Amino acid sequence: MLMELIYDTYTVFWREMILLRKKFRSFFAGSMVSPLLYLLSFGWGLGRNIQIDGTSYLNFVVPGIVALSAMNGSYSAAGTSLSVSRLYHKTLEEFLTAPISVLSLVLGNVSSGCFRGLFSSSLIILFSYFFGANLHLSGWFFVSLLLTCFLFAALGLVAAMVVNSHEGMSRFSTFVILPMTFLCGTFFKVENYPAAVATLVKILPLTHCSISLRAIAMRAEFPLVSLLILAAYAAVLFALGMWVTARVE
Amino acid sequence: MKRQGVVTVQRQGVFYLIEISGLCKQYKEVRAVDNLNLTVKAGEIFGLLGPNGAGKTTVIRILTTLARPTGGKVLINGRKISRGNAVIKREIGVVSQRENLDIKLTARENMELHGRLFKLPPGERRARTKELLDFVNLSERAATAVEHFSGGMKRRLMIARALMHEPRLLFLDEPTVGLDPQVRRKIWDLIRSLNNRGITVLLTTHYIEEAELLCHRVGIMNRGRLIALGTPTELKQKVGKVVVEIPNNRVTGYNDETKYLVFENRGEALRYASGLQDNLVIRESNLEDVFVELTGHKVGD
Ligand SMILES: Nc1ncnc2c1ncn2[C@@H]1O[C@H](COP(=O)(O)OP(=O)(O)O)[C@@H](O)[C@H]1O
């Protein structure tokens, strides 16, 4: 059972990696553009002389940008790849008619989305050093990053399985992903909002990705609650992913 | 992984590989499949013939777990099908109507992916890939990305891929649609040779010829319903053996439609024809005539 699950998950992952290898250059270049722009504009342009919580704005904003690119990277990796293969090339049929479990199919897709999200967010961490950021990278930082990538890859999978067109897919990211980009404490503290708004924003998962990564990177208090919320999101979205995949036509 | 413990259902001396009873599929407005009852015997080439929109693809999609029925029951090899039933899935090969290859992957990589999905060991995977690409004449293009393939090449690769895990039941949804006549004949030969190796084939088509020349038994579908079932010969005998076709009736002058008359034998047909002044064609009846008789319009309409 377990061996079969691992083998089948790897098969799904393997195909994604072959595809990634074939378009690696454009993937690599593509995943650098927006993080670099964020680092340039917010790290250097806006935040050069700003201090926040007794540290430079750069140190404050980099964990937020890491969370943001983890979200974008894994959501679009899983979402785009699956929606194209379901709606356009129909290659999802090959997986649905194969003798593999829904669990392996979902796990394989989520883990390859995760992998790409981790890859692009690692690039940012690397770059941020050249920009002069000083982050504390511990095991818990990595755990938060992994949870972030996992939950947004699962969200991408759910979106890809329920939309009925490419327009549907981009509508989903306009209404779900884009608002989080600006609202969820990437560039400023959520506490700056009026209390009511802050409460609302704290429902959104990206908020807790930024809070966790930032708290760990800045050696602040351990973000236990946020990590638990992330884990809950990851579990619920993964289960939802299984449910929609078992029913998708 | 070798298949194990597969029992074939036997009733009255016939092996039924597929048993469909009361099958329905309702989409929002359309009833794509309407109370379908059908059995397919082990070893035969069974054809579902019908115009576009008849529900053929929907039947195949249900049989391969890509769509879920809204009613009825399907057994393959005596077992209920479901997306999670790996035992049945190992038994069947699917060639969809629409191309569903990974176009960025090469022919060999597509085959390898399929081999991995069906858990063939690496050695067997390589051997089967080589053998099958030979079989469908694609060996020289093994390392080419599928996006550079012609329609016929893609179709052949899809068939090769479906055979990778040695299925005993093959679903072919419109296997020759959009292909030119020579390629179509090659694919027919391919299907016959697979059947000679013992593979049961369920195919769909809207080509009269394909059903007539290739299939042992044919089910005619229209608007989700099965309206006739039998061997091509049996079906044709139901309407009569000889057809007199009078194109563009010049006597009446107004009628643009071809008139068909069906007779039991040549003598009767000739007797009728000899009394006419019009251009006419006397020919044996075909499955098109059966369809026209049953529905009042042609398969192509
Ligand atoms: N996913 C779907 N949603 C809504 N209607 C569908 C869907 N798939 C097929 N149909 C409808 O079901 C009917 C049968 O279609 P199909 O099985 O593709 O026929 P065929 O393969 O014989 O051409 C058609 O009227 C078609 O429009």
Ligand SMILES: [Mg+2]
């Ligand atoms: Mg069809």
